Amino acid sequence: MLKIDEKGAVAPQIFTALRQAIITMALKPGQPLSEKEIAASFGTSRQPAREAVIKLVEAGLVRVLPQRGTYVVKVSPRQVADARFVREAVEVAVARHCCLSASQSALEALDHLIAGQEEAAAANDHAGFLALDEKFHKGLAEAIGCSEAWRVIETGKAQMDRVRYLSLPEASPMSLLIDQHREILAAIRAGDADAAAAAVRVHLREILLALPRLAKAFPELFEDEELPGHAADLQPVLRMEA
Structure with missing residues (x-):
């Protein structure tokens, strides 16, 4: 029980x-x-x-x-892409505002979370790593006093989370995701809103690289459907960056 x-x-x-x-x-x-x-x-x-x-x-x-x-249900690539699209719009705005209003204590808390992710990665603790990942992104919203931004993201990201969990051992190394978090935080510390926004976009588009690989590796877990236009349009760019 x-x-x-x-x-x-x-x-x-x-x-x-x-x-x-x-x-x-x-x-x-x-x-x-x-x-x-x-x-x-x-x-x-x-x-x-x-x-x-x-x-x-x-x-x-x-x-x-x-x-x-x-x-x-199976994982829906379309729903994953839709949730990612909304999340990017919200988190880019959050990161930009962090450059203007995030306190030093909030930034130190985010840095501490990244350090925790490094420990989780060293221990190969996927669940712990993802829990800290959640806290990092939630912490960005809280740093600007907008917990509602995280609530909006959390409400629609269940399908994304399934892909994220699968992607750690298969497609998205934890070290890469840690580096991306550090790039986001470094841009915010520097007060560079454009760099912070770009770093968030790179980070959140990582899932679009992982998605086709995972669908091919685990066809029994995924719906057989094409990505929507707003995600498919990014594929050539992602392939060049990969």
Whole structure:
């Protein structure tokens, strides 16, 4: 039985645990989800299990098929690209504002997170590395007093997270991502908004390089679909930069 904090709301805890299991591929595409089994696993009634499943549907991670059941969906390259497009627009704006208003203490906190990522990379701790990656990007938004920017990003990035988790051992070395974080932070420290924006774009477009490689390596995990125009248009540029 999975542990639930009885002092907190139950449904969000179940959602978070299932979301993490789907992102890390502990729950694989095509795997069925039963409200009854979820409730039994967490030692709860079926109501919070049902609420958690509804949130997973809203996050685009599971699909309810009438008369057939509820299943984990495959990774959608189109949804990944769409989420990345929105995220780039938001984070470029955040990075530019960081150059104007981020405090020294906020920058030091970001530097500390990068140091933590280096330790996680040395230990080959993928989960720890990605947790610190989340904190770094969230920290950029918090550095300008706009936590809502991160909320917008977090709401739509579930499919991105699945690719990011797969990409660490397969397509995007942790050392490369650390270097990209350092470039973002260095540009912000220098107050160079254009350089900060460019560094964010390079960093967030890394996933477009990883995506086709991963889809080829793990065809059973991905929907067979083409990238939307806003992502496909970047492919020639990315190929030249790779």
